[in-house]
Amino acid sequence: MAVKIRLLRMGKIRNPQYRIVVADSRTKRDGRAIEYIGIYQPKEHPSVIEVKSERVQYWLSVGAQPSEPVQRILEKTGDWQKFKNLPAPPPLLVAPSKQSKTEVYEAEAKAALGIAEASKPAATPKKAKAEKQAAAPEVAATRPTDTKPADPAEPDREAVAETAQDPAGAGADAS
Template identity: 60%
Template sequence: MAVKIRLKRLGKIRAPYYRVVVADSRTKRDGRVIEEIGKYHPTEEPSLIEITSERAQYWLGVGAQPTEQVLALLKVTGDWQKFKGLPGAEGTLRTKAGKADAASAIEAAAAEAEKVKAKAAEAKAAAPAEAADESAEAEAEA
């Protein structure tokens, strides 16, 4: 049985996403699979590529042949270099910057509000003191 590592297409007409699957080479593109080993979302920026490295290494080791597209993904994640024993096994995968969680965002906003309130209170306290100094100077001149 010839086994291939290939992409299984999912999603809408103009919004595709793929699963990286191991399947018999004679089955349909979206047909029965042996195992799903990853995901690929090409429409996101940067593209989401998640491949279970351990399973990819296993299937490559037992002779599964990746398609051209999957080979490119394996090179990006570094799994192909790791399998072949080449340098660059860390891959060139780019990831999205993580979003700050809601709790830390709320704390940061509260801290900023406290700073603004403190500055306003200092300005308010300084204004009567300056007015008192000016009135004392005016009385001294008179």
């Protein structure tokens, strides 16, 4: 029996997803498979490639022939080089793991609280500054405004101005 390692198409119309299968070469593309040995999802970024390396090595050793697309996939994973005793390829890109929804929610909640807490201390100095300004006039009222000691030899300028105005006003009263 001629055995092939090939892709079995699954998924939606514009979203192909493949299973890497070992099947008889005479069966249909999506027909019955002997064994499922991996998956390939080309629309993901980076493409998802998962292969059961032990089973691939077994099937290659007993004479299963990979189709061209499967051979390219096996070259990327390093299974083909392992079978042919060639140097290993560079490692595949691995997609970063997604955070669970609860972790994302908690991070957003902490960020929102952090913003609220950051705005709280910003409001506090303004209040403190306003309180200081309100207290400042009271302190200023208790302090003397004139820091120079009064000189008894100098007459008060305001008093001199009043006496100059009084004679004119006094003449009006005398008539």
